[in-house]
Amino acid sequence: MNEGDDAAAVNAQTLTVGEVVADKYRIERLIGCGGMAEVYAAVNVRTERRVALKWILPILAKNREVMLRFRREALAAGRIVHPNVVAIFDVVEHQRSACMVMELLDGEMLSDRLVRLGPMPFVEAVAIILPAMRGVAAAHAQKVIHRDLKPHNIFLCLDSAGSICEVKVLDFGVSKLAVVDAATAGDITLSGNVVGTPEYMAPEQVRSGKGVDHRIDIYSLGVVLYEMLAGRTPFANQHFSGLMLEIMQNDPPPLSGFRPDVPRRLAGVIQRAMARDADRRFADVPAFIAALEGVARDDLKMLVGTPPEGVLTRAGFPRPTPASASQPLEAPRKKIGNRLPIGAAAFLTLALAGLAAAAWWRSGAAARDLSRRTNAEVKLEASRPPETVSGQASTPTPSVGPTAAASVRAAAPPPGGAAVAPPLGIAPEERGTRLRGERERASIAVGGPRGPATAAPPAGAPPKVKTPPPRPPRAGKLSVDDF
Secondary structure (H helix, E strand, O other): OOHHHHHHHHHHOOOOOOOEEOOOEEEEEEEEEOOOEEEEEEEEOOOOOEEEEEEEOOOOOOOHHHHHHHHHHHHHHHHOOOOOEOOEEEEEEEOOEEEEEEEOOOEEEHHHHHHHHOOOOHHHHHHHHHHHHHHHHHHHHOOEEOOOOOHHHEEEEEOOOOOEEEEEEOOOOOOEEOOOOHHHOOOOOHHHOOOOOHHHOOHHHHHOOOOOOOHHHHHHHHHHHHHHHHOOOOOOOOOHHHHHHHHHHOOOOOHHHOOOOOOHHHHHHHHHHOOOOHHHOOOOHHHHHHHHHHHHHHOOOOOOOOOOOOOOOHHHOOOOOOHHHHOOOOOOOOOOOOHHHHHHHHHHHHHHHHHHHHHHHHHOHHHHHHHHHHHHHHHHHHHOOOOOOOOOOOOOOOOOOHHHHHHHHHHOOOOOOOOOOOOOOOOHHHHHHHHHHHHHHHHHHOOOOOOOOOOOOOOOOOOOOOOOOOOOOOOOOOOHHHO
């Protein structure tokens, strides 16, 4: 409301600030007023809980139809316990009138937002209408038909930053209970008028208002979404009778005529919700929700989903996301404590130490292999029995590697000569030393492995025997061939 409306409301209010209603609720300020009631912000003096009071004007409290409608609203809203429906706490009497105690909301009506901002982006419109639809579905589950859904009865709760954090469906004053008690039997129509707001009424509701079912709310929700995107209702005739005829006889004009950029699938969902024939609409509100959520995921790339309890929190208002966001999300894995990083670091340290040890082992393999071969040759020569004179049988020589065999051949005397053997009384260690000396002198005489001969070999000498090059060092385990 603007400042002029606020001044008029203050002058017209029937309850004063500070007044205590029903000995429990102290009036704080006037929120708004209408033709039948005034709404005040109040606080419970016993619990200090802030609430809203819907106060029936005393002049109308004498009207039986008004009071029946008021009682019906309290009964209908009290049946529905849902985050997207305004909560009713109590009904009290004060100054020969009735007062409904409701939860206090902070925000604005959807109708005020449309007047201020005009047509909405697709994502914002769908994000607002979906929770309102869930609230209506909860009402239908309790056999309650709203019958007057429109932007003025959808409230947008705002947080401290001015962002929408919740959506509430209000005013079940003209609702119809599928299961009614004796006190509220029959449809309440004030002075015989049609119940509802004409621009949002379904054709069957306009014709008679009798025998309608939950599908009239589906039609009204389609009209509200249509208006949020187009900035106007499908039918807008200045004359009441002309408007009624258009709703009953004509199909709603295509949304693309007022919003050319509307996705075709979204326009089709809205068009089906507003079908003149109730049988061509969605069977129920949950089916309408499922169709709209499919469009939101596939065409608008929104993160949407209907929680089991129907709660739409601040995080539930979707924003444009990449196409991959429409895929189901993987369940988060359970976090592991600090044991895994410590164990991984220890394993990595051991692995690096092993690699370093292996590199060190390979680097010394050649030296160790050469040392083993030299020691083997010395031990072999020391353990051999004394050579016999030519022509006598000798002890079989054990098989040795190529290097040792070449050394023995190089130390052997030329054909026809006698093999000189050291005295038998010499100790094995000294005998091995003398044998090595004789071998070295023989190797020098024939140009052995110490270097090429500087002079031609004597006549009749055996051909020079070439010593094969030493084997390259081998990594890993040693075998017999390495000796």
